[in-house]
Amino acid sequence: MKKDTKGLKPSNPDRRGHFGLFGGRYVPETLMPAILELQEAYGRIRRDSTFRREFQHILKDYVGRPTALYEAKRLSEALGGAFRVFLKREDLTHTGAHKINNTIGQILLAKRMGKRRIIAETGAGQHGVATATAAALMGLECEVYMGRKDTVRQAMNVFRMELTGARVIPVDSGTKTLKDAINEAIRDWVANVSDTHYIIGSVVGPHPYPVMVRDFQSVIGREARSQIRKKTGGLPDVVVACVGGGSNAMGIFYPFSREPSVRLIGVEAAGKGTDTDYHSATLTCGEPGVLHGTMSYLLQDRWGQIKGAHSVAPGLDYPGVGPEHSWFKDSGRAEYYVIDDQEALEGFRLLSETEGIIPALESAHAIAFLKKLKDELPAGSTVLVNLSGRGDKDVETVRNIFRGGATE
Amino acid sequence: MNRIERVFKRLRKRDETALIPFVTAGDPSIQATRDLVLEMDRRGADIVELGLAFSDPLADGPTIQAASFRALQGGMNTKKYFELVAHIRKTADIPLVLMGYYNPILRYGLEEFARDAAAAGIDGTIIPDLPLEEAGPWMKACRENGLANILLVAPNTPEERIKRIVRASRGFIYYVSVLGITGARTSLPPEVSGGLERVKSFTQKPVAVGFGISRPEQVKALSSSADGIIVGSAIVRLMEEKLSNVSPGEEDRAVAEIGEFIGSLKEATL
Numbered sequence: 001m002k003k004d005t006k007g008l009k010p011s012n013p014d015r016r017g018h019f020g021l022f023g024g025r026y027v028p029e030t031l032m033p034a035i036l037e038l039q040e041a042y043g044r045i046r047r048d049s050t051f052r053r054e055f056q057h058i059l060k061d062y063v064g065r066p067t068a069l070y071e072a073k074r075l076s077e078a079l080g081g082a083f084r085v086f087l088k089r090e091d092l093t094h095t096g097a098h099k100i101n102n103t104i105g106q107i108l109l110a111k112r113m114g115k116r117r118i119i120a121e122t123g124a125g126q127h128g129v130a131t132a133t134a135a136a137l138m139g140l141e142c143e144v145y146m147g148r149k150d151t152v153r154q155a156m157n158v159f160r161m162e163l164t165g166a167r168v169i170p171v172d173s174g175t176k177t178l179k180d181a182i183n184e185a186i187r188d189w190v191a192n193v194s195d196t197h198y199i200i201g202s203v204v205g206p207h208p209y210p211v212m213v214r215d216f217q218s219v220i221g222r223e224a225r226s227q228i229r230k231k232t233g234g235l236p237d238v239v240v241a242c243v244g245g246g247s248n249a250m251g252i253f254y255p256f257s258r259e260p261s262v263r264l265i266g267v268e269a270a271g272k273g274t275d276t277d278y279h280s281a282t283l284t285c286g287e288p289g290v291l292h293g294t295m296s297y298l299l300q301d302r303w304g305q306i307k308g309a310h311s312v313a314p315g316l317d318y319p320g321v322g323p324e325h326s327w328f329k330d331s332g333r334a335e336y337y338v339i340d341d342q343e344a345l346e347g348f349r350l351l352s353e354t355e356g357i358i359p360a361l362e363s364a365h366a367i368a369f370l371k372k373l374k375d376e377l378p379a380g381s382t383v384l385v386n387l388s389g390r391g392d393k394d395v396e397t398v399r400n401i402f403r404g405g406a407t408e
Numbered sequence: 409m410n411r412i413e414r415v416f417k418r419l420r421k422r423d424e425t426a427l428i429p430f431v432t433a434g435d436p437s438i439q440a441t442r443d444l445v446l447e448m449d450r451r452g453a454d455i456v457e458l459g460l461a462f463s464d465p466l467a468d469g470p471t472i473q474a475a476s477f478r479a480l481q482g483g484m485n486t487k488k489y490f491e492l493v494a495h496i497r498k499t500a501d502i503p504l505v506l507m508g509y510y511n512p513i514l515r516y517g518l519e520e521f522a523r524d525a526a527a528a529g530i531d532g533t534i535i536p537d538l539p540l541e542e543a544g545p546w547m548k549a550c551r552e553n554g555l556a557n558i559l560l561v562a563p564n565t566p567e568e569r570i571k572r573i574v575r576a577s578r579g580f581i582y583y584v585s586v587l588g589i590t591g592a593r594t595s596l597p598p599e600v601s602g603g604l605e606r607v608k609s610f611t612q613k614p615v616a617v618g619f620g621i622s623r624p625e626q627v628k629a630l631s632s633s634a635d636g637i638i639v640g641s642a643i644v645r646l647m648e649e650k651l652s653n654v655s656p657g658e659e660d661r662a663v664a665e666i667g668e669f670i671g672s673l674k675e676a677t678l
Contacts, residue, residue: 016541026510026537028467030562030587032569173473174464183466190467191588193564289511290537291464303485304515305463 017207019327025206027293031186034193039208041113046215051108058104059219062137063094065101067220069227074354075367079374083381086236087357088224088252090388097360097389098220098248099130103199105216107134110197117196118142121185123150123178123244124314124362125157126389127201132166134199142166145184147177150314157393175308178318182292202245203322206293210322217251224384225255232382238263238373241386242365243336244280244316246325248388257333266325267369269311270338278310282321283329283336296323312341312397313361315389337372339365347371348391348398360389361398411503411531412556412579415454416614416635425631425677427452428616429670430507430640432459432475434484436651438492440659444647447667449502452674457534457638460489460508467536469591471641474648486516490528497529505532505558505579513546522549532556532579540573547576558582563603567610574611580636583607583617592622592642596630604633627676639673 017023025035045051059065068089076085090098103120110118118135121144122128128144135142144161148170151158158168174180182200189198203210203217221239228236239256241249243266256262271279279285286297291306299307299319309319328334339347344361347368352358359367366385373383391398419426429448433441445456461479465472493504506525513521513535525533532555538546540559550557556579561570564587574581585600586593600617607615616636621627627637646669650662 024542025539026542027539028536028562029539029560029565029573030584032539032541032562033564033566173470174477179464183464186466187469187589193587287515289514290509291511292466293537298511300511300515302515303487304512305480305485306511 013207013211017211019324020330021288022295022323022326023207023210024295025293026290026295027206028190030190031193034189035206037113041109042208042212045109045112051112055105055108059101063100063104064092065219066223066227067092069224069231071231072355075351078350078354079370082374082379083377083383084232085370086228086231086382086384087387088220088384090220090248090386091357091359091363091390095126095130095133096392097126097130098217098251099127099201100133101219101251102201102213102216102247103127103130103134106197106199106212107138107140110140110199111138113197115195115197116141117192118199119145119185119188119196120199120201121145121178121181122201123147123181123317124393125150125154125161126315126393128166128168129157129160131199131201132161132164135166136164143188144168145171145181145188147171147175147181149176150178150181154314154393177308179306179320186292202247203250203324204245204292204294204296204320210294210324213247214250214254214324217247218254220248220251220386221253221255224252228382228384235259235262236384237261237381238265238377238383240265240267240366240369240383242267242316242362242388243283243321243325244269244318244362245320246322248386250322250324252384252386253328253334264328264334265369266334266336267365268336268338269313269316269344269365270340271310271312273340274338277307280309280311280316280318281338282319283325284338288326291320294323296326297321297329312344313365315360315362316365337369339368343368345398345401357387358391358395359387360391361394363388410554410556410579411501412455412505415503416580419454420635425634426454426614426616426636427627427670427674427677428455428457428618428636428638429453429643429673430457430459430638431647432461432472432479432644433489433492434461434479434482435475435644435647436478437482438488440651440663442492442496443659443663444666445496446500447663448670449500451667451670453502453670455503455505455636457505457507457640458493460486460506460512462509462512465509467589469589469641471592471645471648472590475644486512486521490524493528493530503531504529505534506530507534510535510538518545518549522553522555526553526555530555532558534558534560534582536560540576543576550578560584561607563587563599570607571610574607574613577613580614580616581607581611582638583615585617585619585621588619590619590641592645593620596620596626600630601633604630608633624672624676627673631677637677643669
């Protein structure tokens, strides 16, 4: 397959949502009117100052933005002290992860479009919780699809969703995890397209989702950019974030993407190793293909069947990735590396011990990568890390592992 | 003229509606699919839709999802699919339409896939996750290899889009009867016939209707407005029942029973 990386500016898809080869709208015809309606509605609110004010107001008073930018000096010392580390504290948002930025944006949009019902998919449950929360805030009916396996391993998040009034629908098809929950949400949407809005939780899916979710999450990078300027007088040398579907990474990368001096590094989950079948390193090991309405790198076999993904971090456990990341990879704008389960657990412990911050296992991948960076960065560099979520949801998993259990 | 066009031309002269049954290739085995397609041909099917299994069939309901899963578990893949088609082609001239998702085609290579599908004896393709906007490269590969790429129209497709879709579609137009996914339904919305007529008002090409159709009565009711009727999940479910627990040597009888169902559906189109 040819990789056409010329002719388009990064982050500037064409009218049909293509980032070079990637992106697009690969959906059943029944969804096309809804996707076009969404694109049109999103185009309108993007320029609407009333919408922006309402969005910013909720982000401030309800979500708790701007989130802090914290210089992690003890972490930096533990890593040899050669570079400064700044953590963008998305773990401090309401519901405990960056996911809420997107669900607030989309629910406001859904309301303006006159939709009365919200559906969502969730893997670890963070996006499901953020969607259920936003739906409760707006008084909309909410149903969340979740793989049966995930409902068991993330039972507390199922209860949180139910407490906020959502109905959680366990999915028994396929691998019974996130990718199957997305399939089921799309099937629901096809059948209920007139009154339902589907809130996708990452920069994946058909156009305009990758662009829309990126825009709603870009508040992370915009805040961090002005905060780090104030603290250091300049731009960071490196920005690091974990990548599953890629929304927290795109949210922090995007406002730096036109600054050639800033290295953007995405960290994928190597799970039990990229030489095994148990990883989620889509950009590192995958091949371009079409899943869930978009063309992007995918974990697939030689016949184009989608493979299961694995990571100790349930939020990274996805065999696809946002199309703009695929574009960033092929155009060289961002670099993507891997961290395995074991390294991520060490990162989890490291941040907890040095800073008293328990990170989500997903974000622990970004922390763990700092160890690999330390030998290649010039002294005095500044590194910005997106601490995308807090680790409360993972403490039980980690406790079992540290006590000698298996990583799954 | 390819086989699909020939069939519709012949049926139009006789004022007859095409019966288009669906079967997932390799469910539960390659041998069973071959026997079934030949039986369908004998029992009056006019075109057969042959599903190429995909791990994530997002336009399909539970029945066809399960069939795809069984086929993949049984080792079905693109290469075996083409071998099966070539095998059927040795003895049958019935038009065969591949129903499958885009990723396995992309992975194989568009040109290579179209070439090998045509060489094996496929006449057309239906790709539910490839709408008009993204279909360009695949339609080109189809044209160059004499395949008909059949596009879908849904009940909520606006008029202007219908016009563009019917112009680009080859072989026939697939009208989706309901908002939703595949799967047998006990009743169909009353507006199906109206929707069909609407599509037909924009084109001379044949229009076939599918999704949710499971009984001879439904086939009969739609025969006056549709040029073709696609029955999928009802057949797959029947196979699931008849073929899942047969002991060796009894497959023939199970296949014959499904054949009887096909016969009753065909009768309803006359």
